[in-house]
Amino acid sequence: MNFKRLVITTVIAASQVAMVLPASAEEMVQTNPQSEVNVSGQALNNANTGNLNQNGTVDGTTNPDQGQVDSQIDGQVTDETGGTTVPGSTDEGTGSEGSETGGNTTTTTPPVVDNTSASSTDGKLILMMNSKKMYQNGKEYLAGYPMEVQKGVSYVSIRAIVERAGLQINYDSKTKETIIQRGSDELRFKVNSSSYKVNGVTTKMSGTSYSTKNNFMVPLTAITKALNMPYEWDQKGKRVIVSVSTKPVASFSIGNKEVISGETQVQYLNNAYSPSGLPIVNEEWLGREEMFMTPGQYVVTYRVQDSSGQWSDPFSLTVNVVKPHTPPVANFTTDKETYKMGELITYNDLSTDEVGIKDRDWENRELAFFTPGPVSIKLTVTNQFGLTSSVEKMITITNETLYTRDDFNKIFTPVGDKYMFDGTQVPSWAKVNYSFTADPTTLIRSNSPETVYSEGVVYRETAIGDTRFMIHHANATGKSVKMYVIASNKNTTETARLTQTNLGFAGPNQYATGVGKASVQRYYESLQTGNKYKDMWIAPGESKIILTELSATSMKPGEVISLLADLYSDQTLQYDVIMLDASKDPFKSLPYLSVLPSDIHNRGTYTDATRHIEYSELIGTTPTRLLIGDNSSDPFLVGEDGPTGEYKLNAGNFGVVYTIKLHRVAPNTLITFNPRGGFYTGNIMVNGNIVPIANSSGLSAPNENSVLFRSGDREQTVEFLFTAAPGSNLSVNLLFQPMPEVKQP
Structure with a gap:
């Protein structure tokens, strides 16, 4: 992150003369991301930094290649080559070990045209438009080569500015890459390449790099997309002011998802760093507590000092401390306290909780009892935090009988529940x-071998008209597999229309009866809603995967799938039901698969x-x-x-x-x-x-x-x-x- 800030500075520094920037970009300021959901915070008077993402790009950056704004400022796009050449400049693409100062320096006062755009030059790098002059900490520097525009892309000389940002530049003779490093971050560029690497990730650039007059030129956006540095565009003064502060940056987050008063040991996750790579040697906290004893909002402020003696700007977070969670309150009533044997008992659950009850566990909650005497009934409730509460109540069953057990069950057992009887x-x-009577529906039952031990075709059949598939198989191949149904139109002239009307699929799952039950339930649901209806067309000689729910998920060893589906085709189609290694292509594999032999279970094609x-x-x-x-x-x-x-x-x-x-x-x-x-x-x-x-x-x-x-x-x-x-x-x-x-x- 530190590295990013400095490199962008570097780059923009290189942009010195023929800088191409959107005229409307008067200021780009990135905000520090907030910490966990239980905190809010901000840096106080702190230069903000961007974050290098996995693609080597930074969200929120302005693309300097979007239009030639130079022409809006000067009336033309300037390719400036004048000015004093910096002594010691070397070929950046050859890996020369000679040192470079980055420009001649003199002590001077940088021109100030609009004080509102930059109240202070401390920690700033000022780049003058249409000039090689750069200003940093009251000193003037001359860039070795100006930034220039080619084919609408702004190019910058890498070596001219790396020292202004405190970066390291090297050359890898084996890979022929120019390397910019900052801490653990690394950018790698090659001459005549339209891509570069950011921490090992290859990223496309807006143009192709090149070498000219011993300067290695890369698109400015190759840097700005990789690193995000805040800057101000001073339209009146025709200058770009880039923040290159070397002060350390204080930052922290709270590792706890929730901070509970009197209970939570607060985890402070320190994210402080030095843009210059210096060690952090000191820190100060204000408002920090290892455990907050009272609910409320607490501001915690943090600052750090590096080995050079510089202190960071303070960084603050607001920690939301909540009161301890209370357990639920279990409570229930019955409509009476005394019942006859076989008399219906009505239970009224009155349990409460601050956020809601997750589980209810009843003990001895029967709709009726058939033995006289006292009966204890217990309810335990659990909320989402795992806190529980229990309540136990007594009722009395008299010697008088209202219903026998069998009669009671016939009248009062709820629909969908079961009861015992003398079967x-x-x-x-x-x-x-x-x-x-029967409809001429063709049933294709693929259920054997029910337990499949190798890849292959588990069933093959041709059909036309109303067709139903019942597929039920277990994976015993020892590897992850997928099951497919492939429909092939062997007709040489007619396109087949295949309509799926109803479908229920369940699995993969290790419980055969469970997936069987679920597949039937979902089949009924599709009958109710029609949500599985679809049409497809299969051209002559074409094959397509159908019943795609079946092949959407891999089956692990020991898992079972179950499917029931209704289809209609207006042409004869060949159907292949196959089990195949999950990594293989079913179309390429099908010609080489053999039909597996059946086991004791049933498979077959049946009409009506x-x-x-x-x-x-x-x-x-x-x-x-x-x-x-x-x-x-x-x-x-x-x-x-x-x-x-x-x-x-x-x-x-x-x-x-x-x-x-x-x-x-x-x-x-x-x-x-x-x-x-x-x-x-x-x-x-x-x-x-x-x-x-x-x-x-x-x-x-x-x-x-x-x-x-x-x-x-x-x-x-x-x-x-x-x-x-x-x-x-x-x-x-x-x-x-x-x-x-x-x-x-």
Whole structure:
């Protein structure tokens, strides 16, 4: 940072005679950046410095190459070569070891035309327009070569001014680079090059460097973009006044994100430095406290002294000290203090916090209790600062019974939650003897090998018209991979239109059932909103990546992805589902990939993959079940393996979408979801609403079920949309049963 300030000075110094500066740039002053969010501050009477960024540029600099302002001042662009040549000037591009003074000096008083533009010349370098004269600390210097303008770019001689800014200049004979150094900062220039290096970063210049009359010339903006030095343009006096103060600069920041009174040990991060590279030998603080004991705003002022004895201007920050955070207050009530067994308990959470409660943890919070006696219920709340509070209350359960556990659950278990029951009795319930129709949707199920151990094509198929993809795979290759679906138009004359209507994607994630559930939920959401609709066109002989969500993120070893999507194409397309090293190009790799063999899981191409069930008889007056995925009431789809042509049976009918419309559901009917084939977690749509199965966890067969819907006091129509979640187990039942009579406590 120090280095930057001086180099820009250097450069502008070189600009001495034919200086090209915007006429409107009367003053450029950069402000010190503020510290952390909890402090504000400013330097007092301190020369401000710019910051060298990673690209070797500085924000907020004025580009002297933007127009020839010389002509606005003198009526012409002047290429001045007159004046006294400075003795000892050498070829800056040859690495000569001879020293250079930077100009003859005499003690003189610099001309002052407009005192308002520069009240003091201390720490200033004054460059006179259309003259080789420079003034610094009351002395006059003559530059070795004036700045000149070529093709609209202002060029400056490097060596003429480096000493005025206290910089070091060297030549690297191996790389043939002229080097300007200041502390750890470094600029490297080459003759006849349009780029240069700033701390190793190659940066484009506005023009090409060159050598003339033993002076190495570079675009002025090559310096101003790398270093930011404040300056004043004195229009009346035709001079540029550059700040080249060598005073040390005091600066600090607060390392704490938050300063709490009586708790926070304040971290003062010292950023002081000397532009001359001198060591800082002394410092003074005003208002500094290692810990502030009272909330409020505190001004902390800092100044430093270097080894030459110079003191910096003071630098101040305002530290905002906040009061200590208080823990939340846990509190709740119940609508009563005494309840019958099986009586609904209403909880009212009255917990409070100054910023908001992040977590609530209940212990023994049940909707009802079925054993008499005292019951303790506890609530613990946590705020965002990790502070907690707990409250515990007692209620009493009497010997009187209002509802049995089973009846209570049927009436009061919330939709989306589960409850336990005797599932062994379900097979004896009457079955809904439904029939179905089907849409000619082609299902491409890519689910084998489910766990993929090497790169390759996991499935390949051709299709036209309505097509559904169900993709579910785990990465066991031992490296990061991506999955792609590539659609290829093998037609030689017709462009194919491919329309994506619905899509649900989840992963990559290590939990197979979790991504399966999430992909189905997002598929339903796309049905509701239409937000995944898109059209694309594939020209004859062209291949495109489709279903781009699938390939957007790399899969790490052990991670799983799951996707369900509906498409329509007006031409036959070939689809390749591939797993590939994440760093490889899928189009270049595809011709060399082999089709991977399947494992015990299912893959195949199946038709008629959308089923419609309509049932017009009254349902719900007695316990009844509607069975899905059992290969009896709901027969499995028959198809073939796309790559091998082998016969396939879609066990469980994964990827099949069911629409179920029950025209006559009896009043006060409870509808629940009960798995029969094993663990199940997913979602189902009921009358257009997405209902989880189940909220906090999945369901275990056969004694858990999840509440989907309760009809009202009138007969009504209920519609479902269902597709099995990958990672779960089929078959499943929709259960219909009358609810118990509601009682008064």
